[in-house]
Amino acid sequence: MGKSHPWNLNLGRHPSPDEVSFDLERTLSSVVALQTRVPDDAFTAPILGTEREGQGVVISNDGLVLTIGYLVTEAEDIWLIDNHGGAHAAHVVGYDQETGFGLVQALGILNLPAMPLSTSASISAGDSLIVAGQGGREAAINTQIISVREFAGSWEYVLDSAIFTVPAHPRWSGAAVIDQAGHLVGIGSLYIQQAAGDDDEIDGNMIVPIDLLKPILDEIIEYGGRRRAARPWLGMTTAEAENHLVVAGIAEGGPAMRAGVEPGDMVLGVDGEEISGLSTLFRKIWSLGDAGVTVPLTLHRDSQIVSVTIESGARADYLKKPRVN
Template identity: 90%
Template sequence: MGHALYCAGISNWSAQALSEPRPWNLNLGRHPGPDEVSFDLERTLSSVVALQSHVPDDAFTAPILGTEREGQGVVISEDGLVLTIGYLVTEAEDIWLIDNHGRAHAAHVVGYDQETGFGLVQALDILNLPTMPLGDSDTISTGDSLIVAGQGGREAAINTQVISVREFAGSWEYMIDRAIFTVPAHPRWSGAAVIDQAGQLAGIGSLYIQQAAGDDDEIDGNMIVPIDLLKPIL
């Protein structure tokens, strides 16, 4: 991780924190309104859960990503399959999912795809949450409007704009042909849901980028892993 991009928001958490949703302070963008979209905004945002994971101290990724990791995930199937960004759950021993009502659900890792960066976790009990349908990220282009959402409803979501769609190559042998870059940056981007104008999942938040436009200008934004990369995996 260099000065231009950052992976996860890592912080300590406890059992008490599992039942206490954290307050949001999103001053970088405007929250979406239910009258601005053609879908049920509240129901769609209810598919986003907070994700907290614990990784052993001796794990290979512990010195880089820490042992206590926090982010988001999105419910994509009725049986409790949750899509997130993989660095939150790689080598994780314990995973908890927290919904908008503060209910905590244990989960386990199903898989981490290093080529795309996606992570999949399975809830160990019934979530009783709506699922978010997968969209078509190949149709997304510069200038499109998207919602980037964390767990917590409208207060955890902001309206964003696609500033660039281009190849992204990471220093850790990671490359995506059509990564999506959005502005403004969501402060809790890790695993955040990126929602298109039809209320479908267009991608998953991965990185904070200081050169989101792809040039020398420092414009804070997020790098989004496009959802179409998931479809061959499922």
């Protein structure tokens, strides 16, 4: 967004038509609520639950909806709810593990406008955005970017330039993030208490930038995901605590569990290299090769140094595949 003509919104308030240069009602009508049901025996059910709710954004005239992927991973039933209360069945098109984006396709005609995709590379701290859930103006709030920075998630996930907005939207999962042209600049992913990236607790949302979708959109539509080999996945949730990397959880039946990694283990190194920081840990693992590569870890457990070798996997291989309708 250009800096010579700043877009000044009333922060934290619902957007008003006189604050924007586009048709606000039409733009917000592209946002739908999304309800999914996941089988009880799904791999992600113990963590994410079997009934999930969030938002999605219509991005094509044939009813393709972009959302955040954890809402639709392993989903067998999906419903889209528009601003008039209309319910529309949909099915999963695909999910990208690396970005976290998910795509679903309405099974019937939505009669909703598609929101154009913006460019997220040019935005920066201080820019105004609208974060919107389904429900029109009352479900949208004026926000501001507080930081654009690297984000590492404990579930083996890294974004180079995640967008952080304040104040936090109460229905952030899959929410539309809209720029001053009325175009989609990102998708809501998380509620974050340290949105500024420092020690101050400032409630905000982490947004996945839309530019990450563009190179992979056609692949997800045609193949359900990226065609290239998957990154190595360990099935290990890792947390940073007092400058240490601690294993906080293990996926049942996953590679780390089979190799003998235990919750509470402290990760000291990967492939003989000392590691500090979540993003460094994950990037080092991914640098070893594709899914299936062996990953040597050095751990600290019960006052002892423990070496384990994990035969990594592809996370998608553990998930139920989308059901074709």
